[in-house]
Amino acid sequence: MSENRYDNLFVNNEVDSVPYTSKLTGRNAQMPDRDRRNHGLHLKRQLDRLWEEAKEIDESRSAVSLPVRQGTYIEFESSPEFDLASKSLEDRQKNIRLLNIRQVQVNEKTVNKATVFVPKGKENAYLKKVTDYLQEETKKGNPKNQRLINSIENIKLAVLESFWPPSHINWIPLDEPEWCEIWLSSHDTQAEERFRTLIKQTLNLPIQPETLRFPERSVILVKANRKELKEIIMSSADIAEIRKAAEINSFFIDMENSEQSEWAKELSERLDIDSDSNVCICILDTGVNNGNILIEPFLKDEDRHTYNDDWGIDDHSGHGTRMAGVSIYGDLKDALESSDKIKIYHNLESSKIIPLNGENDPKLYGAITASAVSNQIISKPEKKRIVCMAVTAPKYETGDGSPSSWSAAIDEITSGAMDEEKKLFIVSAGNINESNEWQTYPESNLTLSVQNPAQSWNALSVGAYTEKTEVESRQYENMEVVAPNGGLSPFSSTSFIWDNKWPIKPEVLLEGGNALKDSFGCYTSEELSSLTTFYKPFERHFDYINATSAATAKAAWMAAEIQAKYPDAWPETIRGLMIHSAEWTSAMKEQFLDGNKKEDYRKLLRICGYGVPDLNRAIYCLNNSVNLILQSELQPYDKVNGSYKTKDMHMHELPWPKDVLLNLGEKKVKMKVTLSYFIEPGPGEIGWKNRYRYPSCLLRFDVNGTDTKESFLRRINAAVEVDDDDVDSSGSSVKWLYGKQSRHLGSVHTDVWEGTAAELATSNLVGVYPAIGWWRERAWLGKWNKTIRYSLIVSITTEAETVDLYTPIATSIKTTVPIEN
Template identity: 50%
Template sequence: MATEHSHIFLRDTQETDKFTTPRGGGPQKDIPERNRQSHSTKLQNQWAAIWARAREQQESRTAVSMPTRDGVYVEFEGAPGYDLVTKSLEDRGAGIRLLNVYTIRAETDPTQEITRATVFIPSGKQEKFLKKINEYAQNESGGNKRTHATLMRSIEDLRLAVLESFWRDDLRLLPQGTTAVWCEIWLQGTDDDIEQRFRETAAALNINVQARSLRFPERTVLLGRSTREQLANLIESSPDIAEFRRAKETARFFLELENRDQTEWVNDLRSRLRVNPDATVAVCVLDTGANNGHALLRPVLADADCHAVEPGWGVNDDKGHGTLMCGVAAFGDLTDVLQHSHPLRVDHCLESAKILPPRGANDPDLYGDITIQGMYRAAIQAPERNRIGCMAVTSEDGRDQGRPSSWSAAIDKLTSGYDDDTRRLFIVSAGNIEEQQIWADYPQSNLGYSVCDPGQSWNALTVGAYTEKAILADPDLQNHVPLAQPGELSPFSSTSHNWEGKWPVKPDIVLEGGNVAHAPDGFISEHDDLSLLSTGHQPTQRQFDAINATSAAAAQAAWMAAQIQARYPEAWPETIRGLMIQSAEWPIAMKRQFLNANGRGEYSKSDYGRLLRICGYGVPNLAKALACASNSLTLISEAEIQPYTKKEGRSDCSTKDMHLHRLPWPREVLLERGEMPVALRVTLSYFIEPGPGEVGWKDKYRYASFGLRFGLNSQGETEENFIKRLNKAARDEGEGRPDTESGSERWLIGSNSRDTGSVHSDIWKGTAADIASCNLIGVYPVIGWWRERTWLGRWDRRARYSLLVSLHTPDESVDIYTPVAVQLGIPVEVTV
């Protein structure tokens, strides 16, 4: 066995400087020119018509004793292809609230977007906006008087909001006719009295509302079964509506089971198990329950660790999927461990949280709350454990296209420690393509099949599937061929290829998910030869069953993460996620499948950005995630930064701190090696707090509580110029950005593709001499709702992050680890 060393953790080595972003002022709004007189007259007339119509509706409802609201919902619309100044539509002091912002394609020109915003205006406050229109009408732009010209010019039309103004899902999913369907109802505000007021209104309208609710910053989400007419009545009756969405249905994927006598295999493996009885790391599998009577699961899954969100369901697995997940989360693919005879050490335990009923299907419910409750039940039972969540339950479709949902936001809330300040690693599957007719267009079909809810969660480690399985040993499969070649994307795997670039890269990684077989007549189907092996849920009848797709991949990711956490018990969950990504690589076959080389055999950053949206950062390498070799070095810094600050007496915030990491570097060794190729990799991992709800993704309304970015000094760039390049606050008054190269061209992926979501990773391949002087990394904040929504009182919070930096040389005789360990006074561990 080769020499291995533990990763090096740098403790409190970062330096803190005051930070100001170099990009002052932000992007300019694109506002149309207007004829002030005619435009102001149009807006005044529309405003008067809105309130006249609102009075008529209120009088009509009052006459028949229908509930009424104390205020009006107004929809503001921008001009096609131009911005709408949504920031100025809200006046919190007057109770005027911006509820949602969305865009549609212009009917006259589908290439242009129209921005619409829904605003609630309390009764008696309508004069606030009318005053702005009048001031715009009476004053030319410029001068000392406020003319509100920018806001008014940005508004094309005003109207009373209608049901479609609040429906933030595919319009085809709106309830039709008298059919009642389950809908998510998003309320503005989180006070108990707001929820109670809404429940009373819903009861008066005969709308069935579930008891569960989810709360996010400025939003409460409930589930109600409603017709289209009832939703429209809700808008007329309640002053608290922010948006509606169709509730998700879940899909559970189970393979056909085979009845084989495999008891001898189980007994042999059981005799080789070395389970740590004092394990402090647990994988909590949220699924259909688990049958821990299986001889392989009994040592790792105690009765006390089997839970159900609804106690009446029982904790046993009646369907089989949860037990299959547990087997892989405990041991990996059993096909591999059954083929050797050496002892198998297991340093983590399992927990099972049943989140799906034993018979039939759940009524649509707030799956975010069910997921949180499943994790909390396990935590109450064993609060001292370092817990990793694992879930392969997803929606049936990818209609969110990367947009946050109540389910994905609940996972972001749980993982960020919003309620209890406890961060958690949570692993989710990306969702599966399961239809034979869609496989026929592989791999093009994968590009159009979106990662399913809640896989768009920013903080979750979302796992897609690739495959190495291509051997068809079944004699009945003569002349069949595997659809995917070894190392390629699994036909099951969904992607974020068609998502807007502002949404996170998903999946984050890919792991073995199996393959499908293509028959001579064109029929495509699943087969056990191309699947993974796991524990069956009916051990008295059969010991093993097959599992595949992104369920199997997610369970393997949990198995790997648990081993990393057991190796580094004090490491943060942000670090474990970072190590999984830091160790990942794209197989050659995967790059050949999706990258398009130019005439020189090179790939562009946009090519790698595309690959990232299909396969994430690739396949993680457990050995690299666990330890370094002498010719490889991984440095890890876990730190806290305060992104924002607020001056006394001011309501707005600004950026506060930047961290400078001066890394211990094997400089002399690198200089000696000169032209030797070296790979440098940087990964920045952190968990954001969610601010869901479509109140816009520009200006001050952001989903993420904060964002961080990293920068690396260039070859020959001085420390002073590097800091000034990143940090405007480090420059003298009037001093411009230093005329130094940023080195952006050296990165494999580039900032345009990597700087989304809450984990950013990139690779630079150069010579040892080039990299020898590049040991300065700056970590600095970008905008988030902590800064923009100061009234929520979280602007002064500190943010955690993990920074991982790796150096790798292909020459195993080169020792770059020991010189760094000596600098830091770390004893060099040797395992032979």
């Protein structure tokens, strides 16, 4: 290895911004052929029956003085295995609102469904579309409204299931009332007040005071059974979706430790604390107790907050304090065993978000999380804050990676949509807690899904691997460890069973401990966990922590180290550097990499993310390994002649040392590119299909390969917004390791290219360009001209240790001198 290490290179040269418009926006929808007359008359009869039935229902409710909503919910259904022209179902001028879009399996075939609200007086809108379909033709000689009408198989009145995500149908309450998320179809205060009045005064149902707000949506928690939910739908014209309210997991680990306060005192005397640092880790958990002398210097009482004053600010269970020990020290055992000064560059904050009694209180956790972060920011706005949360809600997982109100709230918080401040949020992927599941390791890890809210696009979601494979206690002598050294931890959930349109989760893995097994079963062990701090220092100072909680706390520590090293690095950059520095262990590849095809790497990504992040790789360069970082922003969309288009792409010319690379000739080099940005969420089942998408804006990157600048620009401008693994079809000479189908997921994209140095010499252009998002597709929300920040990280590496790539690159951009080891 090179003896010297260097700072990362932040490139601040002027970006080349060029107009960009994609030629295509997606695949053509598949529509069935229809007999025009028969199909039109069939739908006309269904509409006639539907409106007659709706009229009878309203009259019967009025007769007994029940609330009557000012409109009707109806459901449209496609033919099996065909698309539904759902965006054409909405007519904003008539206030006809598309509420949700769902896919259900009928006889093993996919049927698309959409729920729509039609206000009073607009009942003839669809009847007119059908009549025009039967009687009128377009200039091309096709039936008018053909695409919409042909896509519809059936029309009927909406029922309770029409508002419930298909994968959640079994969670609809029966006779016993349960807390449910009611998603209102508007986010204005009048709709919210109208709904709250209905629930409290008319229906007399329990309702939580919190409201979670998103673009075009508000989410309120109501306790109701099946019959009462039906009554809500019959009474309110503001419903878009209904979901089961999530309940949080409990994290209570009781482990003994014989070490006493002398060890803690000795370590505290070796601490070198950067008192001027404004970097902090904000732990959202059960609270953190700062009576432990290893925590007290880093956590002031004024920085301990609680969501509910009745809960207090103290840690009532110990989990938050266990998180704190790892968040401060990274590896407390190493710190205790060392005799050196321990430099700490960050401090702590604590926000208590879990109630005192330990029960799973069905609060609206998105609102609680948002409130906790907001209170800390108001208290200390100058802090560079890394939010850390190892609390998940596994009980009501869809298992497919789709957003929830909680994960969307985290995306809203991190995006800065409310306060223009981007935030780094680190969340645990969630644990496999049942010991009988560890017995079927690693198969059990593949079938147990990453837990809510770790499907958040913007959060860095953390899973667990382990290097803990040895135990010394004689009580374990007849046992063996479950996971191999460097393998996936038995406790770590994965996104292997998710629909592949959702992000890669978890993105990174850190130490989460191992389990033991014998002929009777599997067990946790102190020796296979991480040492940390105990919440009752009068009893003992040390405790143990494992699973994704330990891994998440370690990730927060690493993020704080990067932020302290690079104070001007954006949250997007820190997340990007952690993912960019990650690599799979040989054990992970042996466990889960079946071959060298892109689908093989996709499987590995879904199980192990991008691997284990390395702090040194994240913050330092070597002579033969260089990290370039570009922080920029672009305007993805614009209004042109009354319509909304994609606007700009950025062309970054990288300062490659071409002469050095050409001299290396056929020697192998590796280029890795990571693009990190934060989206603003548009949550709900309506949020992904057609123009109703979850992310505000998507970005993509590409590299020129052997293309000239001019031909590269032409290729990018002809790029389609269709995820396609066949990179060659777009004319690129760069053979990516993961490919587009794995790279173009979520809001962080990374890929690797390996080739000869001579090939890399000309691959010095990186284009960053926009794809579809709701900022453009929901232009009426007034965000079509917003800009989006991004961080682009590019590294080149060669195994030839004597080669100096760093110096010529650093010289060309006039940057810093090496840092001695």
